[in-house]
Amino acid sequence: MEKFDVIVVGAGLAGLAAAYTLAGEGVEVVVLERGDYPGSKNVSGGRIYVNPVRDLFPGLWDEAPLERAIVREGATLMARNRSFTFHYTGSELRTSPPQSYSVLRSRFDRWFSERVEERGAMLLPKTLVSDVIRENGKIAGVIAAGDELRADVVIACDGALSLIPEKAGLRAPGRPHDNAIGVKELIQLDPNLINERFNVADGEGAAHLFVGDVTKGLFGGGFLYTNRGSVSLGLVVSIEDIAKEEAAGDIPALFEAFKARPEIEPLLRGGKTLEYGAHVIPEGGYRSLCPLVGDGILVAGDSAGFALNLGFTVRGMEYALASGHFAAKAVVQAKAAGRFDAATLSAYQNLLEESFVLHDFKTFQETPRVLSNPHLFGHYPELAGNILRDLYSVPAGPKVPIFTTLRRHLTLSQLWTLLKDAKEVMKI
Ligand SMILES: Cc1cc2nc3c(=O)[nH]c(=O)nc-3n(C[C@H](O)[C@H](O)[C@H](O)COP(=O)(O)OP(=O)(O)OC[C@H]3O[C@@H](n4cnc5c(N)ncnc54)[C@H](O)[C@@H]3O)c2cc1C
Structure with a gap:
């Protein structure tokens, strides 16, 4: 029967980051990935913000196969028959090193996995993990491709449709x-x-x-x-x-x-x-995060719920990288202590609390609720489009004053709704 220090389930960004950090600290780690190769099963936008994770992986970014440095931002409010767009660019977006890049995960993850293997981690692609092994109330390994693999700690990095934390009894199936x-x-x-x-x-x-x-x-x-x-x-x-x-x-x-x-x-x-x-x-945010620690198990990346949609930024990749890294750091501490129970592994929770990860999730905990306001996706895009249509239109006869145009669209009840919605948006 195989026994490792650590089994990582999933070779996405969270899993690869965990293995990269563990292997760098001399910990024996195996990464189990169901896809043909790392990146083959990953879908992302994707835009990655490097600033929050640059120092966690020194030297990694200089050679990374990133696509283009993002120097132009745009946003469009789309109504049915018209739209309102704004563009932003600024000198800070063109300074080196850039804050964010477009990225193709099939290319990036494959490259990252090679760096992970160079550090001494073992990577097993085409290996589906179907269950966990529980012994004396502790997670002691996984069942992978029908085989039992054992480890002091399992790090679940199996993505948004994560099975491992459910099998480990840490959480119920996700809600729509x-x-x-x-x-x-x-x-x-x-x-x-x-x-x-x-x-x-x-x-x-x-x-x-x-x-x-x-x-x-x-x-x-x-x-x-x-x-x-x-x-x-x-x-x-x-x-x-x-x-x-x-x-x-x-x-x-x-x-x-x-x-x-x-x-x-x-x-x-x-x-x-x-x-x-x-x-x-x-996208449930802070309140829907999975418990992050159990006896012999840690949960990182999308598997834990670490993706945050603020409307103008969609972020999951840096949280996956950082949480994988901090899970690895906590395991290194636990290995030094020779204990892998939940209390010892809870160093992971502390590291996340001190980092941008849980700071961000706490700061933006109201965002999923505020952004679920249907006015933002139907009423306001139409309203903005209609106001602009009338402001830009030049009729055959005389044009009405601008104030009259605005009042036609922004009645007192409209303004009242707008104020109430604006008050909510100010909570995020
Ligand atoms: C359409 C879309 C657009 C997005 N846009 C952005 C963006 O622009 N910027 C951004 O930061 N984030 C974006 N995200 C979110 C981001 O992609 C995720 O947050 C990030 O990929 C999470 O990384 P992860 O390692 O946790 O999970 P994943 O990248 O999903 O990796 C999980 C890995 O686990 C493997 N796996 C799963 N189950 C098992 C199993 N039982 N056994 C073995 N292996 C298993 C999978 O094959 C996969 O390789 C987007 C997501 C989507 C879907």
Whole structure:
């Protein structure tokens, strides 16, 4: 029977980060991944913010296969027949090192796994973990591809549809309310066309988020990131909303309608779809986090619920990297103490509390509730579009004063609703 110091389940960012840190500290670690290779099963937007995790992995970022440094931000409020867009760029986005990059996970995760193996960790792809081994009330290993593998500690990094914490009795199955479905297409485009269409130079990229009619008013939004020679286009929609709204529940139809929008179609013209993927994103925030520690087990990344959607930023990758790293640090401490019970392993919780991870989740704990306001996805995009339509229109006869135009749209009851919603938004 095999026995390791640590078994990591899942070679996504959380699992690879845990193994990278453990192997760097001389801990014997095996990573079990169900996919053909790390990155083969991972769907992400993806844009990665390196600043929060740069110092946790010194030297890693200089060689990393990242796509383009994001120097242009954009956001669009989409109404049914019109839209309102703003762009932002600033000198700080062009300073070195850049704060964020577009990234393709199939490329990045594969490269990262090679760095992990170079440090001495063992990686077993095509290995599905189906259960945990429990002995004397403690998690003592896993069942993988029918074999029993034992370890002092199991780190569950098996992503959003995580099975391991459930099997270990740490949590109940996820609720629709706390999860969204994300779909994404990778569309090949000539790098020079990308530069022209998105107003960027070689190595520079653009990130753009969309809200409103793109999800037909459901809680969620669209995203577009430019890679070196491709564009990542996707939609994220609340699973609870999809289940409620039968008519809008057809995600592929929503996605095709998004691609056909006049704001999007010219940007993709001539492109060729290379990949299509869909994945769950845990978006329940702080209140829906999984218990992070048990006897002989730690939970990191999406498996723990570490993804945060603030509307203008969607972040999960840095939380996965950081939580994997801190789980590894806690195991190193436990190994020195020679104890792997929940009390000793709770150093992980403390490390997360002291870091940006749990700080962020606590700071933005009201966000999932505030952002689930349906006005944000239907009413306000239409309102903004209608006001702009009337302000820009020049009729055949005389034009009404601007104040009259505004008052026509912003009645007293509208203003009252706007104030109430604004008060809620101020909580995040
Ligand atoms: C459409 C979409 C867009 C997103 N956009 C962004 C973005 O722009 N920026 C951002 O920061 N985040 C984004 N996210 C979230 C981000 O992708 C995740 O938070 C991040 O990938 C989590 O990493 P992880 O390692 O925890 O999980 P994953 O990357 O999902 O890795 C889990 C791994 O575990 C393996 N696995 C699962 N079960 C088992 C098992 N039983 N046995 C063996 N192996 C198993 C899987 O094959 C997988 O390799 C997006 C997510 C989606 C779906």
